[in-house]
Amino acid sequence: MSAGTALVDIRGLTVDFGSLRAVDGVDLRLEAGERLGIVGESGSGKSVTMLALMQLVGAPGVVRADKLEFLGRDLLELSARERRAVIGRDMAMVFQDALSALNPSYTVGAQIAEVLREHLGLRGAAARARVLELLELVEIPDAKRRADAYPHQLSGGMNQRVMIAMAIACSPRLLIADEPTTALDVTIQAQIMALLLRLSTEQGMGLVMITHDLAVVAELTQRVAVMYAGQLVEEGAVPALFDAPRHPYTEALLAAIPEHNRGAARLQALPGIVPGAHDRPAGCLLAPRCAYAVERCRAERPPLAAGVRCFLPRGEPKP
Amino acid sequence: MAAAPASPWRESWRSFAANRGALAALGVFALIALAALLAPWLAPHDPVLQYRDHMLAPPMWADGGSRAFPLGTDELGRDMLSRLLWGGRISLGLGLASVLLSMLPGVLLGLVAAFHQHALAPVIMRVMDVMLALPSLLLAICVITVLGPGLANTAIAIAIGALPGFTRLARAAALAEIGRDYVTASRLAGAGTGRLMFAAVLPNCMAPLIVNASLSFSSAILSAAGLGFLGLGVQAPLAEWGTMLATARDYMERAGWVVTLPGLAILVSVLAVNLIGDGLRDALDPKLKRAA
Numbered sequence: 199m200s201a202g203t204a205l206v207d208i209r210g211l212t213v214d215f216g217s218l219r220a221v222d223g224v225d226l227r228l229e230a231g232e233r234l235g236i237v238g239e240s241g242s243g244k245s246v247t248m249l250a251l252m253q254l255v256g257a258p259g260v261v262r263a264d265k266l267e268f269l270g271r272d273l274l275e276l277s278a279r280e281r282r283a284v285i286g287r288d289m290a291m292v293f294q295d296a297l298s299a300l301n302p303s304y305t306v307g308a309q310i311a312e313v314l315r316e317h318l319g320l321r322g323a324a325a326r327a328r329v330l331e332l333l334e335l336v337e338i339p340d341a342k343r344r345a346d347a348y349p350h351q352l353s354g355g356m357n358q359r360v361m362i363a364m365a366i367a368c369s370p371r372l373l374i375a376d377e378p379t380t381a382l383d384v385t386i387q388a389q390i391m392a393l394l395l396r397l398s399t400e401q402g403m404g405l406v407m408i409t410h411d412l413a414v415v416a417e418l419t420q421r422v423a424v425m426y427a428g429q430l431v432e433e434g435a436v437p438a439l440f441d442a443p444r445h446p447y448t449e450a451l452l453a454a455i456p457e458h459n460r461g462a463a464r465l466q467a468l469p470g471i472v473p474g475a476h477d478r479p480a481g482c483l484l485a486p487r488c489a490y491a492v493e494r495c496r497a498e499r500p501p502l503a504a505g506v507r508c509f510l511p512r513g514e515p516k517p
Numbered sequence: 518m519a520a521a522p523a524s525p526w527r528e529s530w531r532s533f534a535a536n537r538g539a540l541a542a543l544g545v546f547a548l549i550a551l552a553a554l555l556a557p558w559l560a561p562h563d564p565v566l567q568y569r570d571h572m573l574a575p576p577m578w579a580d581g582g583s584r585a586f587p588l589g590t591d592e593l594g595r596d597m598l599s600r601l602l603w604g605g606r607i608s609l610g611l612g613l614a615s616v617l618l619s620m621l622p623g624v625l626l627g628l629v630a631a632f633h634q635h636a637l638a639p640v641i642m643r644v645m646d647v648m649l650a651l652p653s654l655l656l657a658i659c660v661i662t663v664l665g666p667g668l669a670n671t672a673i674a675i676a677i678g679a680l681p682g683f684t685r686l687a688r689a690a691a692l693a694e695i696g697r698d699y700v701t702a703s704r705l706a707g708a709g710t711g712r713l714m715f716a717a718v719l720p721n722c723m724a725p726l727i728v729n730a731s732l733s734f735s736s737a738i739l740s741a742a743g744l745g746f747l748g749l750g751v752q753a754p755l756a757e758w759g760t761m762l763a764t765a766r767d768y769m770e771r772a773g774w775v776v777t778l779p780g781l782a783i784l785v786s787v788l789a790v791n792l793i794g795d796g797l798r799d800a801l802d803p804k805l806k807r808a809a
Binding site: 252254282283285286287289290291293294295298299300301302303304312313316317361364 | 697698699701702703704705706707708709716717720721
């Protein structure tokens with residue numbers, strides 16, 4: 199891999215489900231070892247974007263992109279077999295609900311061993327040793343006994359750790375975490391995040407964190423992409439974007455965090471919902487919900503310029 | 518290992534064993550199956566040998582019964598006990614064969630339909646709907662008319678009738694599993710369709726399939742008996758419980774045992790299998806298990 203090759207390079211990604219455009223012209227670039235947060239409310243297309251990258255969008259979804267590169271290889275041009283080999287080994291995913299993301303019919307040890315066998319050719323005692331090593335790496339106590347447990351016999355936090363162990367089993371270049379801490383309680387959340395951060399820095403693994411929890415993004419990532427209704431509306435480095443959000447939507451997301459509303463009688467919330475398939479406005483997609491919208495916002499759709507998709511960005515970019 | 522966690526199958530066995538009726542039924546069925554299996558050694562006589570001096574001899578406890586024929590003889594002087602034992606082999610074997618013959622292709626078709634929802638599912642499922650629209654006995658009669666009567670053809674005919682049930686059940690169970698994250702996860706890990714079908718999804722669909730298999734086993738025994746009774750199933754001189762009933766019905770008034778005994782054999786084994794099926798359903802039903 200040459201020095202100039204990005205880990206992930208997406209240009210103009212569009213995903214349609216019938217008449218619904220779930221992802222609309224998304225550009226994303228991720229360098230090796232970089233940690234990116236993708237933020238947005240439900241239905242904003244953040245998960246579908248990653249599913250498209252992993253080639254997991256099935257019929258009736260249609261994926262189109264000018265460029266969909268992973269490790270310098272265009273995923274749209276690979277055969278199914280090549281794609282499975284590339285994606286399965288170098289890309290891994292941690293799901294939101296670990297209990298349903300583990301196969302209930304097999305012990306967790308057997309499930310991790312299967313990944314090792316398929317991609318690294320490890321078998322028997324070697325596979326077993328590596329399974330225990332991985333379980334210890336994700337800080338599961340008493341790994342020997344836990345490896346023989348079925349998913350329903352473990353707690354949510356344990357299952358999430360198993361899921362992470364399985365994801366990092368082949369030392370992937372990219373780990374995609376889809377709201378990995380949403381189903382867990384707060385103390386476990388912090389542990390899982392610390393674990394992800396540690397693994398990512400230790401192994402130089404790129405991390406994409408899909409979440410609606412801005413606190414997670416602030417703690418864990420270097421850069422954040424804010425999505426709204428299938429479009430990227432703002433992108434920027436983490437502290438700067440939080441200190442001075444430029445898109446009204448980012449501003450509204452930040453304002454809705456309970457800590458920013460301490461003392462107020464009501465939480466600030468963005469009125470309305472993400473537009474659906476049949477009520478997409480002609481102009482800016484946020485215009486109907488935006489407090490700052492002017493005539494131009496309703497008539498014309500703003501382009502993504504200097505990291506923000508807005509005619510009237512808030513504040514000025516930090517020098 | 519000191520405290521290895523119990524596997525799901527062991528847990529299911531525990532909750533099955535807690536059901537006394539099902540456990541008793543399992544015992545009874547095991548006894549019947551064992552007797553059928555050991556027929557060559559247990560049977561006192563050759564099942565097709567005709568003792569012309571002892572036609573319609575009553576069982577040994579009735580007046581005129583003898584120890585030589587513990588359960589009496591039929592209209593041609595063949596020993597009832599021997600025929601029942603040998604008939605058990607055929608009846609139970611027929612049940613087993615037709616369950617396997619319908620379950621294996623049915624599960625395969627169901628999985629294929631679940632995984633190819635746009636290309637193959639409509640074709641497979643409409644064919645199954647057409648098969649479901651015909652009464653199963655009529656369908657079996659049609660098949661036998663084409664293939665000709667006989668042991669293997671009876672099994673095939675019954676299996677074809679039970680095929681749609683397995684296909685629909687397997688498809689429904691697989692569809693419920695396909696949407697779950699672990700399937701996506703193994704697809705991401707590089708699993709191909711075949712692997713997804715058989716290694717990831719199928720083990721999680723087994724519970725309803727096992728229950729259906731046990732229940733269709735009993736209905737297969739009944740269908741075989743019914744076809745035998747109509748003269749389309751197993752052909753004489755082979756002993757099969759339904760055929761025995763059919764040939765003996767003319768002597769019902771004079772010699773009750775020739776009808777009662779095969780009827781009882783069918784009744785007891787079907788009842789036992791049904792009770793086992795009910796117990797399995799309770800033990801394997803995920804909703805009941807989660808609640809416990």
